[in-house]
Amino acid sequence: MKILFIVPYTPNLVRVRPYNLIRALAARGNQVTVATLATGPADEADVRGLEAIGVRVLHAPLPRWRWMLNCALALPTRSPLQAAYCWQPALMRALRQAMKAENFDVVHVEHLRGVRFGLGLLDGGSPPVVWDSVDCITHLFRQASRQARQTVKKAVTRFELSRTAPYEGWLAGQFARVLVTSPIDRKAFMELAPQYSDRLVVLPNGVDLDYFQPDAGVIRAQDELVISGKMSYHANVAMVLHLVNDILPLVWAERPEVSLNVVGKDPPRELLALAEDPRVRVTGSVPDLRPYLRRAAVAVAPITYGAGIQNKVLEALACATPVVASPQAVSALQIRAGEEILVAGQPDDFAWHVLSLLADPEMQQRLGQGGRRFVERQHSWNAAAASLEEIYRQARLDPSAV
Numbered sequence: 022m023k024i025l026f027i028v029p030y031t032p033n034l035v036r037v038r039p040y041n042l043i044r045a046l047a048a049r050g051n052q053v054t055v056a057t058l059a060t061g062p063a064d065e066a067d068v069r070g071l072e073a074i075g076v077r078v079l080h081a082p083l084p085r086w087r088w089m090l091n092c093a094l095a096l097p098t099r100s101p102l103q104a105a106y107c108w109q110p111a112l113m114r115a116l117r118q119a120m121k122a123e124n125f126d127v128v129h130v131e132h133l134r135g136v137r138f139g140l141g142l143l144d145g146g147s148p149p150v151v152w153d154s155v156d157c158i159t160h161l162f163r164q165a166s167r168q169a170r171q172t173v174k175k176a177v178t179r180f181e182l183s184r185t186a187p188y189e190g191w192l193a194g195q196f197a198r199v200l201v202t203s204p205i206d207r208k209a210f211m212e213l214a215p216q217y218s219d220r221l222v223v224l225p226n227g228v229d230l231d232y233f234q235p236d237a238g239v240i241r242a243q244d245e246l247v248i249s250g251k252m253s254y255h256a257n258v259a260m261v262l263h264l265v266n267d268i269l270p271l272v273w274a275e276r277p278e279v280s281l282n283v284v285g286k287d288p289p290r291e292l293l294a295l296a297e298d299p300r301v302r303v304t305g306s307v308p309d310l311r312p313y314l315r316r317a318a319v320a321v322a323p324i325t326y327g328a329g330i331q332n333k334v335l336e337a338l339a340c341a342t343p344v345v346a347s348p349q350a351v352s353a354l355q356i357r358a359g360e361e362i363l364v365a366g367q368p369d370d371f372a373w374h375v376l377s378l379l380a381d382p383e384m385q386q387r388l389g390q391g392g393r394r395f396v397e398r399q400h401s402w403n404a405a406a407a408s409l410e411e412i413y414r415q416a417r418l419d420p421s422a423v
Contacts, residue, residue: 022126022413025119025148027056029107029135031064031080032071035251035286037332038155038202038226039131045227045406047076054123056116056138058083058109079119081112101184103158107134113141127151127413133158133185136192149197149416153224157201159185160209164326165255174255186213193217197416200224202330203353222412225353226330227402232311233339235393239315243379246281247317247342249310249333252303253287256327263368264323265295271372273300276379284313314340318385319378322346323371330354335400338362338392343385345374355399361391 024046032040032055047053056079059065068078088106095105116138119125128150130139139150162182165174190213193199199221201207207221214221248264250257261283272279279300283292286306296303307313314320320337322344330353337344338361345363358364363378365371378385 022410023052023054023123024413025054025056025116025123025125025128026131027116027129027135027138028131029058029138031057031059031067033067038153041227041229041402042406042409043071043076044074045402046409047074049403049406049410051410053077054079054119054125056080056112056119058107058112060084079112079115081109081115083107083109099184099187101133101158101181101188103133103181103185104136104188108137113138116142127416129153129413130196131155133189140195143195147417149413149419151198151200151413151416152192152196153200154189154192154206154210155200155202157189157206157209157213159189159213160206161256161327167326178255190214193220196220197419198222198412200412202226205352224405224408224412225400226332226335227400227405228332228335228339228396230339230397230401233314233336235341235389236311236315239312241318241382241385242280242316243318243382244276244279245317246279246375247284247313247320247337248281248322249284249313249320249336251287252283252285252292252305253289256324257285258289258292259326260322260324261292261295263325264321265298265301267368268321268323268371268375271369272375275376279379282313282317284310310336311340314342317342319375320344321371321375322350324350334362335396339396341389341393343378343388344392345371345378347371356395357391361388361395363388 026043028039030036032043043053054077055071059080060083068080071078091105091108092102095102125148127148128142131153132155139152142150162178162185165178166182193210193214194217201223202225204223207223210221211218248261281301283303284307288303288305293303295301314337320342322334324347327349331350334344334346334350348364348366351364356362363374365374
C-alpha cells in the first residue's frame with residue numbers, strides 16, 4: 022500500500038509508537054511517506070534516520086513563535102490548544118501537493134496535535150483518513166485535573182478538558198477509523214461518541230523485541246531501581262514524585278542503600294531537585310535506555326493516572342527486568358500479576374513488593390523471564406503493523422466511512 026503517515030513530531034526511539042509502526046510498515050513492503058514537523062537539529066537527524074530506512078519524508082519547521090501564535094489564536098475559539106499547537110501552513114501546503122502528485126491508498130494521522138492536518142485532507146472521497154488518537158485526551162485530562170498538585174497545572178488541564186470532551190466526540194465522526202491503544206481509551210471515546218462505535222478500533226503498542234532484549238553478560242545491581250519515561254510529561258512527573266515521596270521512604274526504612282535512576286529526557290526543576298538525595302540520580306536524556314533497564318534489579322512504574330499502554334512497562338519487560346507497577350500502569354495489558362509482573366496500588370504494598378524482589382534474586386529472574394515471554398507473545402511491532410494494514414483495508418472497503 023501507499024501510505025501517507027502524518028505525525029506532528031518527528032518519529033524516533035523516544036516517540037515509540039509512530040517510529041515503530043512506520044518502520045514495520047516499510048519493512049513489510051509498503052511505500053510510506055511521512056509528513057512531520059522539526060523543532061531543531063535533533064529532529065533533522067531523526068528525519069535523516071527515517072530516510073535511511075527507505076521512507077520518504079516531508080517536513081517543515083515549527084519555530085517557537087509559530088506554536089505560541091497557534092495557541093493564542095485558539096484561545097477565543099472552542100478548539101483545544103492541543104489541536105492548535107502544531108499547526109503549520111507550510112506543511113499543509115506540502116501535504117496538498119503530495120496528495121495531487123501521489124495516488125495514496127490511505128492517510129494516517131497521529132495524535133490530537135496532528136488532527137488539523139487530517140481534517141484538511143478530508144474531501145468526501147478517497148483515500149480514507151485514519152486518525153490514531155493514541156490516547157483519549159479527555160480521559161487523560163479528567164485524571165490530570167484531579168491528580169495535579171500545582172494550581173496552575175490543575176487550572177490548565179481543566180481549561181483544556183472543557184474543550185477536548187466535545188471536540189474529541191465530534192472528531193470521532195470525521196474519520197474512517199479512530200485508533201486508540203487500549204480498551205479503556207476506546208470505552209472513554211464511546212462515552213463521548215457512542216454513535217461511532219463501529220469506527221473505534223484498539224491497536225495496542227508493541228515493543229522492539231530485537232532492540233529491547235536481555236543481556237546475559239550484564240550482572241544486575243541488587244540495590245538499584247529504575248524508573249523511565251519522557252520526564253517532561255505531567256503524568257510521569259506525578260509518578261516519580263509519588264515514588265520518591267510516598268514509596269521510597271518505606272523502602273529506605275528497610276534498605277537505606279537502595280538507589281534510584283530516573284531516566285528520561287527533559288526532567289523539570291522539581292525532578293532535578295530530587296537528586297539532592299545522593300541515592301537518586303536524574304539522568305535527563307540518555308543515548309541508550311537499555312543499560313539502565315538491564316542493570317537494575319527492579320523497574321518501577323507507580324503511575325497514578327494516565328491513558329493507553331505504558332511503553333516504559335513493555336520495554337522493561339522486554340529486557341527481562343522484573344517490574345512492579347500500579348494498577349493504572351497495567352490496566353491496558355492482558356498480563357498475569359504474580360507471574361509476569363507484580364502489581365500494587367498502595368504505597369506500603371508497592372514498597373513490600375519492591376523489597377521482596379530485592380531480597381530474592383531467584384524471584385527476580387523468574388518474574389523477568391515471565392515478563393519477556395509476555396511481550397514476545399502479545400506485543401511485537403510486526404504484529405501491530407499487520408493489524409494496522411487490515412484496519413486500512415477495512416477503511417478503504419467501508420462505504421459508510423468518511
